[in-house]
Amino acid sequence: MNFSQVSRLGWKVFPAILIIIIMLALYKALDLDHKFQHLQEPMPFPEFSLIDIRDNKTVTIEQLKGQVYVAHIWASWCVPCKKEHIDWVELKDKLKVPLVGIIYRDKPEQALTLIKQKGDPYYFLLNDNAGKLGLDLGIIGTPETFVIDKQGLIQFHHVGTLSLKEIENELIPLVNKLKDNI
Amino acid sequence: MWQKGKLVLAFLLVVLFSNGVRANFAEYLFDDSEKQQQYESMLKEFRCVTCPNQNIADSQAPIAIAMREEIFRQFNEGRTSEAISQYLLSHYGDYVSYRPLLKRQNALLWLGPGLMLILGFYLWVRQSAPMTVKA
Numbered sequence: 126m127n128f129s130q131v132s133r134l135g136w137k138v139f140p141a142i143l144i145i146i147i148m149l150a151l152y153k154a155l156d157l158d159h160k161f162q163h164l165q166e167p168m169p170f171p172e173f174s175l176i177d178i179r180d181n182k183t184v185t186i187e188q189l190k191g192q193v194y195v196a197h198i199w200a201s202w203c204v205p206c207k208k209e210h211i212d213w214v215e216l217k218d219k220l221k222v223p224l225v226g227i228i229y230r231d232k233p234e235q236a237l238t239l240i241k242q243k244g245d246p247y248y249f250l251l252n253d254n255a256g257k258l259g260l261d262l263g264i265i266g267t268p269e270t271f272v273i274d275k276q277g278l279i280q281f282h283h284v285g286t287l288s289l290k291e292i293e294n295e296l297i298p299l300v301n302k303l304k305d306n307i
Numbered sequence: 308m309w310q311k312g313k314l315v316l317a318f319l320l321v322v323l324f325s326n327g328v329r330a331n332f333a334e335y336l337f338d339d340s341e342k343q344q345q346y347e348s349m350l351k352e353f354r355c356v357t358c359p360n361q362n363i364a365d366s367q368a369p370i371a372i373a374m375r376e377e378i379f380r381q382f383n384e385g386r387t388s389e390a391i392s393q394y395l396l397s398h399y400g401d402y403v404s405y406r407p408l409l410k411r412q413n414a415l416l417w418l419g420p421g422l423m424l425i426l427g428f429y430l431w432v433r434q435s436a437p438m439t440v441k442a
Contacts, residue, residue, distance in 0.1 A: 139429075140426050140429065140430060143422060143426055144426075147415065147419060147422070147423075150415045200369075229369065230369045230372070230373060255373065255376065255377075256369065256370070256372075256373030256376070256377070257373070257377060259370065259373060260370075260373055260374065260377055260398060261398060262398075263398040263399050263400075264370065265356040265357055265370060265399075266356075266357045266368075266370065267369075
């Protein structure tokens, strides 16, 4: 095959190759795994100073430093959050670290009604009324769950609801592993 | 004819008035008109992360409302557009901007339409070229 023939062949297959490359790149871009994103560059959990809606006391990140905890952002206006809440209550005793609830742009009285009716699994239940902490965390909606290590770094981030099985079989083992790391 | 006219008129009225979503500029007003313009521009430049087909100005998602408030607060604190943009980009990534900077990760996004145009032109030229019939 001479150069001219190779060149003609090249021009024939060029469109197909280009389309394949673009399709592969687009396919790769679809691969967004929101489940338990193990963050490649863990970022620190943002500083905050928020009110616990149960006793109106101010809570800051200082009170959580040095320990592993789970931060769960939800809202009483969020239907999937209310369903997931039942699972958090059920697994309250199995999760051996603080579960910090953060209500997002919510009415505290409605959140209080929910926990009175369905149970309260939270170590702190903080009011992010302005949504500032949510923005600092880069949330895209509710619910979202974060696992924070002893150094205050977010090690895992889950977007969307977690099922009972996922909390029990994936989140709790991850938390225990972080707890055991010195 | 009049029936068709009525249909067209009805269609136009529906199109013009059914869009109840208005940009939420009136919620936050600055005394400084330049700042107001910068604020309104910024709301149109960033995507609602809950409703990605809308910008922050139009979306009623809680996150979009929070973003509008936060951008307003930061402008009031004297931060520049660039600093506020950087804040949003650092927390949400390039995806949140309708005009991300050209980077390796989004090169295909930027160059893709041009490449497709070249490909389309190439295919059109080949299609138009007279066929050589061998004797």
